[in-house]
Amino acid sequence: MNESDNNSDHISERASDQIYSTPQERIRDFVFDENVAKVFEDMISRSAPGYSTIVSHIGVMARHFVQPNTRIYDLGCSLGACSLVINQMVEVDGCELIAVDTSEAMVSRCTESLQKAGHRFPVSVQQADILELDISNASLVILNFTLQFIEKGVREALLKKIYDGLVDGGALVLSEKLAFNHNSEQELMIKLHHDFKRANGYSDLEIAQKRAAIENVLIPETSGEHICRLEKVGFSNVYSWFRCLNFASFLAIK
Numbered sequence: 001m002n003e004s005d006n007n008s009d010h011i012s013e014r015a016s017d018q019i020y021s022t023p024q025e026r027i028r029d030f031v032f033d034e035n036v037a038k039v040f041e042d043m044i045s046r047s048a049p050g051y052s053t054i055v056s057h058i059g060v061m062a063r064h065f066v067q068p069n070t071r072i073y074d075l076g077c078s079l080g081a082c083s084l085v086i087n088q089m090v091e092v093d094g095c096e097l098i099a100v101d102t103s104e105a106m107v108s109r110c111t112e113s114l115q116k117a118g119h120r121f122p123v124s125v126q127q128a129d130i131l132e133l134d135i136s137n138a139s140l141v142i143l144n145f146t147l148q149f150i151e152k153g154v155r156e157a158l159l160k161k162i163y164d165g166l167v168d169g170g171a172l173v174l175s176e177k178l179a180f181n182h183n184s185e186q187e188l189m190i191k192l193h194h195d196f197k198r199a200n201g202y203s204d205l206e207i208a209q210k211r212a213a214i215e216n217v218l219i220p221e222t223s224g225e226h227i228c229r230l231e232k233v234g235f236s237n238v239y240s241w242f243r244c245l246n247f248a249s250f251l252a253i254k
């Protein structure tokens, strides 16, 4: 069945992101509301270089790291792309998948997609703040482009809580937009990222308005800051396993 056969179903369509396509008098801070949830798949695929590669490799890493009778956490799950791939790839017994997001619009769509996909182990989708969440008996925790939206001052405490909640040999996959220490690299990566967005059909107006909307909301840090903090909270091995322009992913093993 192709997409047009069932386009009354909001899960099967990939509605196109036109949120910043018309001039706005005042740019409001970016929020993950209904309007964003509706177009999120299109938005993130056209905006985050390497996103689909990262998601599919999270499935590969899940197959390696998930241990029987443990929990998997997808923190800031949005529409559940990582949960869906983990659900497809993990075949061990006694696992439980917990997907969490503060956005009601995301949680309702994520719940529906996971139900539709069918799952071989228990899955719970919770509308909650990951800063308040209890994490225990985890063999895999995913923070796929979520930490960057968390207030900088509490990021270390969140990572320590994740480390404490992991079993030995458990892993955290942390994907983030990066900042750079040197102006020349920072400027070049931002320019190339904007070129990537333009090549994916975004106009200069869309790029500029989105940039203003996320300026105070998405706070990137350098690769060095991420690696140091992951080591500081206790992870024994921290690997930088993916990078495309100013987007990167780290694998931290307890």
Ligand SMILES: Nc1ncnc2c1ncn2[C@@H]1O[C@H](C[S@+](CC[C@H]([NH3+])C(=O)[O-])CC(=O)[O-])[C@@H](O)[C@H]1O
Residues within 6 Å of the ligand: 032, 044, 055, 075, 076, 077, 078, 079, 080, 081, 082, 100, 101, 102, 103, 106, 128, 129, 130, 131, 143, 144, 145, 146, 149, 150
């Ligand atoms: N404190 C918080 N608690 C829970 N959720 C939060 C919090 N803060 C932000 N979020 C949620 O984190 C998600 C970040 S998007 C993740 C993509 C997904 N991981 C993916 O693989 O498709 C990344 C992006 O848009 O760049 C949003 O759904 C927020 O509501």
Ligand SMILES: O=C(O)C(=O)Cc1ccccc1
Residues within 6 Å of the ligand: 043, 044, 047, 048, 177, 210, 211, 214, 218
């Ligand atoms: O669009 C951007 O410029 C980004 O940095 C990526 C992104 C993707 C989805 C929501 C917020 C930011």
